[in-house]
Amino acid sequence: MSFDDRIVATNELIWSIPLIALCLLAGLYFSLRTGFLQVRHLPDMLNQLRSGKESKDGTSSFQSLMMSLAGRVGMGNIGGVATAIAFGGPGAVFWMWTSAFLGAATSFIESTLGQIYKEKDPDTGEYRGGPAYYFEKAYKHKARGLSLVYAIVFAVVTIFAMSFFLPGVQANGMASAIDNVWGIPTWVTAIGLVIVLAFIVIGGVKRIAHFAVVAVPTMALLYILIALVVFFVNFSQIPAVFGLILGSAFGAQPVFGAILGLAVKWGVQRGIYSNEAGQGTGPHAAAAAEVSHPAKQGFAQSFAVYVDTLFVCSATAFIILSTGMFNTFAGETWPSEVIHEGSGGLSTEVEPGPGFVQQALDSVIPGAGPTFIAVALTFFAFTTIVAYYYMAETNLTYLTRKMENRLAARAIRRVLQALVLVSVAYGAVTTAGAAWGLGDIGVGSMAWLNIVGILFLQVPALKALKDYREQKRRGVDPQFDPRQLGIENATFWENRADEQLQVGSGEEPYEKELERD
Template identity: 60%
Template structure:
C-alpha cells in the first residue's frame, strides 16, 4: 500500500505541478500589478479592522480561521523535512512561493467572497472554490461543465480535508508528545478526538472564536522564542544566509546535486504550509463580513506572509543557526548524508525532532516540551479548519436537499451526512496519530496536490472578477470613501449574495438565502 501511495503521490507532485504553481504566481502578480507589494499597508490596516454579523465573522476572525488552516505541522515538521531532503536552499524556494503565492491567494480569496452564499441550513456565510467554479460562468453555455468541475472539487476537498490531511497533523502532534514526555500515541489520539469533537460540533462561530484566541497567541510566542535562539547564534547567521542562497541556486558544490530537490521540496512544503493556490483559504475568506470582497482578498494575501515569511522562516533559521539539521541525498532518510549541523543524535527521525533539538539549545530539556505544546495548538487549530472546509463542501454537495436534522446530545447539530463527516475526521485523526510519519505525509501530499491542480486551473480561467474588484476597490479608496461592492455596476454576473445588498449602504435588502 505504501508503494502504491508513493507512486500516486509522485504522479500528482510531478514537476508539472511545481512549475504550474510558480508560473501561476508570476502571472497573477503581473496581472494584479504586484498587489502583494503595493497594498501591504492596506493589508495590515484591514487585518486589524472589520465588521461581523450574526451570519459572518470579522476580517480578523476570518484571518485567524485561515491561519488555523495554514499554521500547523507544515511550519515545524514541514520545514525540517524540506531542509532534510532539499537542503537549506529549500527555505529560499519557500520564500519565493510565498511571495508569488500572495497574489494567488488574493485572487482565490476575492473570488471566494464574490461568489459566497448564505447557508440555507445554518444562516452562515459559506464559499470556496466549489462555489465560484460552479457559479461564475453559470450564465454561459459552459455552465454544465463548470458545475461538474465544482462538484469534483467539492468531493476532492471532502476527501482531502476529511480523511487525508488530518492524519498528518495528528501524527506530528503525537510524535512530538511521545518524544517530549513519552506519552503513548494512543492516548494522544483519544484526547485529541474528544477535544476536537467538542469544538467542531459548535459550528463556525465556535471555530472562529477558538482560532482568534489561540492562533495569534501561539504564533507570537513561537516566533519570539525562535528568534531569541537565532540571536544567541548571531555569529552563525551570515554563513547560514549565504548557505541558503548558494544551496538554492546550485552555487554550493555540496548541494549542487540536489538543486532540483531544493525547488521541489521548497515549493511542495511552501504550498503545504501557506496553502496559496490550494483552495483552502477561500473557505475562511468567504465567512467574513465585509463591504467589499477585495478587503478579505487583501487580508488573506497577507496571511501567506505571516505563515511563511514569519513562522516558517523562524523555524528554518532556528534549525540552521543551531546546527539541528541533516541533509540526505535521494530525498530519503535512507540516503547518504551530504551535510549536517552536528548536534542531532545519530538515529533522530526527520521531523519535529529537528526543531525540538534546536530549542533545547536555549534551555536543555525544555525544547521538546515547548515544540510539543506548540504543535498541540497549531495542529489542533489546523484540524478544526480542515473540518470546517470539509463541511463547507459537504453543504455545497447537499445544496437545498440537506437531510432532515437529527438530535444529538440534546441539540440539533446537523444532518446525518454532517455527523458522518464529523466521524470521518475524528477517525482520520485517531489513525494518523498512531501511523508512521511517512504514510501520513504521503496521504497529506496527495490531498494538497489534488486540490491545488483543480483550484489553480480553475482560478486561471475565472480570475477576471478578482481584478475588477481590485480596480474598483482602489478607485473608491482614491475617492476617499469606504469601498462598497456592486457587482452589477462592475459587470460581474452571478454574484447573487451581493446583488441582494443596497450598493449605496452595503446593507442587505432582504434575508434571502442561497444553497
C-alpha cells in the first residue's frame, strides 16, 4: 500500500459515519441545552465585538475573533466548498449551513471553557488557553491522572495537526493559484511565504492579533463584495440555485439521489474543516481575549462560525452554482465518472478546487476571475497558516509551561517555528491530493478528541451562560467569579475576582504591591 493509499484509508476511517453523526448531534444537543443561543444571543454577539477592549496581556474580543477567523477563513472557503460540490453535489452546501448553525452552539461551549480555564504565559504574560488546558483543569480535583493524560494527548495531536498536517493544504492552494495565474514557480512562492511567515510568528500573539485584525476583515469583505457582484449579475438564478441546493440535499433530484449520503458527509466534513466548530481551534483564540465574563467571548466565537460559513462559504457556493461552473464526480475521486455537469460548460479536466471558482468568476468578469481568486486565496491561506502556528505554539506552551529551564522551553519553541516553516515550504511544492488528505486527518483527529471531551466537561460553560443571563437581567455588566458557581480550578478568574474586590474596597491589588516594591 502506497503512502497516498494509507492517507486515504486513514481519512475514511476517521471521517466515517460516527464522526459525522457526532458533529451534528453534539451541535443539536448543545443548541437545546443553551436554548438555541445562536439565535437568542445574536445581539450579545454583535455588542461584544463592538465594545470589547484589549489590555497589555490580552487581545480585544474583536481581535480574538479576527485571530479565530484567520484560522477559519482559508482554503476551505474556496477549494473546500468546490470539492464538497464536486463529490457531494450541490446539496452539500445545505449540510455545510446545517453544521454551521448547530456548530455555533458547540463553538460557544468550547470557547467559553477556553476562557474559564485560561492562564498567563510564564514567558510573555499573554493569555493562553484551549482544550488541553480545560481538559486538565475541569476535573483536576476528581480525576487528575485521567484528565492530565487526555490533555497531553490532545496537545500532542494538535501540535502535529497544526504544524504538519494542516499548513500544507493552505500553502499548496496558494502556490498553485499563483502559478496558474502568473506562472510563478511554486518554489519561489514557498521561499517568499517562509520569509514573511517567519517575521509574523516570531513576534508573538499580539503581533498575530494586530496582523489578523487588518488582514481578515479586508480580505473577507472584498471577497463578499465580488460575490455580491455575481449575485446581482445572476439575480435571476437565485431561485434555481436554492432549488438545486435544497433538492439535492434531500435526494429530491434523481441525478443526486444516489449520493445523498455523500452530500451529508462532504457538507459536514468540509463545513467543520472551514468553520472549525467543535474541532478545538476556536478556544485557543478565545482564551487570548480580555473580557469580564467568559460567556462574552463564547458569543464572539459563535459569531465567527456564522461569518465563515453563512457568509464566506455561501459566497463561494453562489459564485459556482449560479454560473453552472461545476461538475459532480462519482467515487469521491478525481478524475472519475461525471454524474452531473453544470450548465456553465466547465471542462471535466479542471480539478475540483479553486479552479471551479476561478472559471466561474471569469465567466462573469472576463479576465479578472483567476487573478482575483489567486490574490484572495493568498490572503486567506496566509492568515490561516499564521493562526495554525499560534495554536501549535499554544499547545507547546501547555506542555512546557512548568519546565524549570525556561531557556530550554524557548529553544523548543524555536524548533516548532522551524518545523512549521519547513512544512509550509514542502506543502507549497507538493501535490494537492495528499495535502487535502493529511489536512482532513488533522481536523478529524482533533474533532474526535475535543467533542467527546466537551460533552463530559460542558457543565462549567452552561453555569457561566446561566450566570451571564442572570446578571444581564439585573441590568449589570456581567463579571465572573467561578467560586460563586461551584467551578473549581479556574485560578485566573479567582485571582481576578479577588483583585476586583480589593479595588472596590480601596485596597491596592497584591500584584500591584509587588510591582511597586
